[in-house]
Amino acid sequence: MKWALIGFVQLWFAILILAPAIALLRAAVEGGLGSFVRAVSAPEAVAAFRLTFGVTAIATVVNTVFGVAIAVVLVRHRFPGKAIVDGLVDLPFAVSPIIAGLMLVVLYGPGSPIGRRLAEWGVGVVYELPGLVLATTFVTLPFVVREVVPVLREFGVDQEEVARTLGAGRWTTFVRVTLPSIRWGLAYGVMLTISRSLGEFGALMVVSGNIIGRTQTATLYIHDEIESFEPRGAYAAGLALAAVSFILMIGMERVRARVEAAEHGD
């Protein structure tokens, strides 16, 4: 019975995840490693990847800082409207990314009052870099918050209080005691934010305008390659994008396993 269950889970895992991954891997290197390298080093591909990495970096930094701040406020403080804030944090999960993109277009688009005002100052949001960053940040907002909140709650306040009695101010206490204690929850949230930012498509589709070399991200590039009946470029870029996320995730797990073995081993 036990083995049947394990076998079933493994089979299910293989069908659902492993098979598609291998299929993409095979398709991407079918023409040999050289054609793979050529495909990912095409100028449009390089520009698209550079843009994606840049947007991801900004969105991740912003969501890490504000995500921790939101988590601390939600766990440690009571204030009117807390339940609403708590619920709104999940909104980006609840709505489709396309709708998220739509919200931004309606708010900041050229036809909106804010968009017109910003345009007067020479600032473009929609169809420009700020729009991409905004959309990605919006879509990935909940990850850090949702990973950090339970860890922070479990952590409690005892260790922070001890640090205070030992002479540490609030900031020192946060950096030296709180942050190291929530680090794995935070790291996991950051990893998910990065992966999701790299892979975001729907919201960017609406917001970017998909201008090659300017607002075309890696996912939009992959989309165009599929559309243009040149799937080789799509396979290669797709594999590269997936590999980055995967390697980051595995890398983090390995670091964590090593550190935890040092701190909890006998």
Add this chain to the structure above:
Amino acid sequence: MGIAVRRLTKRFGDYRAVDDVSFEIPSGQLVALLGPSGSGKSTILRIIAGLESADSGEVVLTGELATAMPVQRRGIGFVFQHYALFRHMTVRQNIAFGLEIQKLPRPEIARRVDELLDLIQLTSMANRYPTQLSGGQRQRVALARALAPRPKVLLLDEPFGALDSQVRDELRSWLRRLHDEVHVTSLFVTHDQQEAFEVSDQIVVLNKGRVEQMGPPQQLYEHPRSDFVTKFLGSVNILPVDAILAMDQDDESPLPLDLPGPDGSMVYVRPHDLHVTKQPGQKPAWSARIVRLTHLGGLVRLDLLLNQGTPVTVQMSRDECAQLGLAQGDEVFTALKDLKYLTPAPGFVEDYVI
């Protein structure tokens, strides 16, 4: 003066957790805040530490008014019941934390940490992480960490509450010895009267957010000023005066007391202040029956039923019990060696020694 609190009050909603509490602790003493749960003892400790703020009242630490001082400037050491060790730091790093905050030179920190590791006898564990230590070891590290920056006062919140009894006993006497060496003014919270007796120079007994009585342990035990203190500091028989007066005068010798009559007063007798004999002696005594005889190691507990129907508990040494040849069901005589007499008016107590 080590620690002084004056007219401290703290409410949680309508509930008065701390109600007009004042006491003073002389420098260098080890004092227990003793009370049942909900008596406000931990809240008082946290207010002294600055982890909680009082609604009104003052906290004075070594002569300095500290009421408005932030926690980190009060110069206190605090030990939590559940240790609260920094889990991502080794024993050495934990102890060094307060010294690093003070930005002391590295060699000095290392020297002080070594000194404390030696004091808590955990030098060999210096590079372990908290999860690799036993409960008793963790609490010793927590204590060393609190003592490292040489605090003006040491505050301990149920420091032994999470340990099993054998470790707790060891750590208690160790804390007492440590305090005799270090001499830092210390205040510790406990609900365990035996712990308070064993460790402290003085005890502050708290009940419902108020100070019931303060003094050296033995003085509190021998001269309790209230019903609560009498009951809280060890088991006691409470006999209504009305019942005693109703004892049959033919069989029972009357108490040699000038009892004021049936007015709802109570007589308090500790189990070890009752004397049991098989034959009626010269002294006045009541006849009773041994309902139950329980061996408690070196002691024996007798549950007696007085003829008139009042149950009392007596405690005596195993040897005395064997000498008297007492057994369950025996008819015996019991006399009072010492008793306290409390009227319903609070705070009034008379001691009688017979």
